Amino acid sequence: MRVLLLVASLWLLTPAPLLYAQEPTTRAEVLRRQREEKSQELSPPEPSRLERVLLDLETGRLFERLLNPAEGFYPKIGNITTGSGISFGPAYRTPGLFGGHADFSAFAAGSFQRYWMVDARLTMPRLAGETVLLDLHAQRYDFPNEDFFGLGPESRRQDHVTYGLASSMVGGAGAVRPVPWLALGGGFDYLTPSVASDDDRRIGTLFDDASAPGLSTQPDFVRYQAFAELNYRAPRGNPRRGGRYALAIARFDDTSGDRYSFRRVEADLQQYVPILRDRRVLAFHALVSASDADAGREVPFYLQRTLGGPDDLRGFRHFRFRDRNLLLLQAEYRWEIFTAVDGAIFYDAGQVAPRLEDLSLRDLESDYGIGFRFGTANGVFLRVEGAFGSSGGKHFIFRFGHVF
DSSP states (O other): OHHHHHHHHHHHHSOHHHHTTSOOSSHHHHHHHHHHHHHHHOOOOOOOHHHHHHHHHHHTTHHHHHHSOOSEEEEEEEESSTTSOEEEEEEEEEEEHHHHTEEEEEEEEEETTSOEEEEEEEEEEEETTTTEEEEEEEEEEEEEEEEEOOSSTTOOGGGOEEEEEEEEEEEEEEEEEEETTEEEEEEEEEEOOEEEOOSTTBGGGTOOTTTSTTSSOOOOEEEEEEEEEEEOOBSSSSOSBEEEEEEEEEEEEETTOSTTOEEEEEEEEEEEEEETTTTEEEEEEEEEEEEEOOTTOOOOGGGSEEEOSTTSOTTSOTTOEEESEEEEEEEEEEEEEETTEEEEEEEEEEEEESSGGGOOSSSOEEEEEEEEEEEETTEEEEEEEEEESSTTOOEEEEEESOOO
8 A cells, every 4th residue: 555655646746747758648649749849949040141141231221321321421432433443432411401402412532443533513302392403513533544446336356445534524404393203304514525545555556536536636515415204113223113214315515616516315214024022023224325416527436325344235345335326225134032132134235336227136246144232222232243145255243333
């Protein structure tokens, strides 16, 4: 009897986990015990190191600060122009001047390639209930090593030379917005271009004023422009849906005579087709630019439109093709990978020609590639891309800002 009482007492006092050490009698009991043991071992999922970095960038709003700097001084990081490399320098911004109607911004930036630019502007985007916009700006730049391969679609890579281009620009622009998605406006600028050609591989060693109009003389220009823009992209800085259709007409007047006066008309079309709640996007871009001068007059080579580089034909060197008229077609498939990171597969095709009627969909130069974009809904801060499949070889792109 004493032995039986002792066994019964031990059974009653034994903790539940020890009871589970006994062999289960049914299949249901086995599964129940396995579920209970697994529930005791569960822990919240741990994000990877890359995911933690991207989440910190998003929650810390680093891209937001770079794309939309706060009031006061801040570092300016980006690309001054195609071929300048990474540039940096001090910048300043103060919003809300003149009773909240005007914003002032200025920066000075330079690169290790000796490119530099100084820019200041006063914008008034909130006039008449935000239906009227005015802009006053001034700029000075020096681009010492611009690429030139000759004019026309048959220009050769072995004819590659360089030239320096410096200029000042002072002007203004204005627009009215009768509805938020439509803008009608115009503007003017005073330009003082100057071309340098004095080194061993400079443009003057292979080209002259006949093959590169404007090489010997660079007059000042007054540029007048009128434009119309229909823009219902959303969001504006990094579109996922909608479109933008713009038409611009410009007149360049040679202030020292009419030898280099000309006209330019451009149509710029963008369309974005969302897929899977905007997490996938098909993006399309088409640009047509036509420049025309009267008989006996020329379009200066340094003001002609170009193809080649990180923003149009990405599989070619900077400014690889240059002429009076241009056609560019681009298509991208974009998808969201992580927070603040998108992937993109792209295809570019384009052509230049001396006459508008020479542009066609035949014999287009083309490339394709893949890349990554870092940014937010307000814009893309950085693009990293690889371009392939062109006669210009493979190209790696590290570029601040969106392509379109």
